[in-house]
Amino acid sequence: MKNNIFILALTALLTLGGCNSEPSLQKYFVENSEKKDFIALDISPNILNVDKTKLSAEQNEALNSFDKMNILAFKADQNNQTEFEAERNKVKAILKDPKYQELMKFGSGKEGASISYVGSDDNIKEFVIFANRKENGFAVVRVLGEDMNPNNIMTLMSVLQNSKIDMEQLKPLEQLLKK
Numbered sequence: 139m140k141n142n143i144f145i146l147a148l149t150a151l152l153t154l155g156g157c158n159s160e161p162s163l164q165k166y167f168v169e170n171s172e173k174k175d176f177i178a179l180d181i182s183p184n185i186l187n188v189d190k191t192k193l194s195a196e197q198n199e200a201l202n203s204f205d206k207m208n209i210l211a212f213k214a215d216q217n218n219q220t221e222f223e224a225e226r227n228k229v230k231a232i233l234k235d236p237k238y239q240e241l242m243k244f245g246s247g248k249e250g251a252s253i254s255y256v257g258s259d260d261n262i263k264e265f266v267i268f269a270n271r272k273e274n275g276f277a278v279v280r281v282l283g284e285d286m287n288p289n290n291i292m293t294l295m296s297v298l299q300n301s302k303i304d305m306e307q308l309k310p311l312e313q314l315l316k317k
Contacts, residue, residue, distance in 0.1 A: 214275035
């Protein structure tokens, strides 16, 4: 009987202790995707609408390394500037975690963008693009995949230029861009 209680207590302790309470981008997306000032989208690779038979081996490899994109955008206006600042600071704090390795940064602290990644140089699991502008709000884009690398992303950009993007998947973002 004492052994059963000990095992039950140990299991509960490990279960509770195993829960990670640190903020993460994934948790941030889940917590905010249904809130009124946010727009959330999950975009699959079929948005590119490309003929795979016309792609080079390198382009196919890049496309196959890409699983999906998650987009979370906060639409700022004159009535929610306090929330905008608070939410933007939360994202910035999450991206300061050492697991997010910054590749590039554009603009200033108040307006601009950054590109970070999670993983190693030749096995990237996630690219994160964070762009913000006080007048419009901010967007966080998570590009998820397996065995991605910076070359794959550059190659994927060339595929994007020749694709017929399915704009229907991007409809919810229109309201963010409207003034």
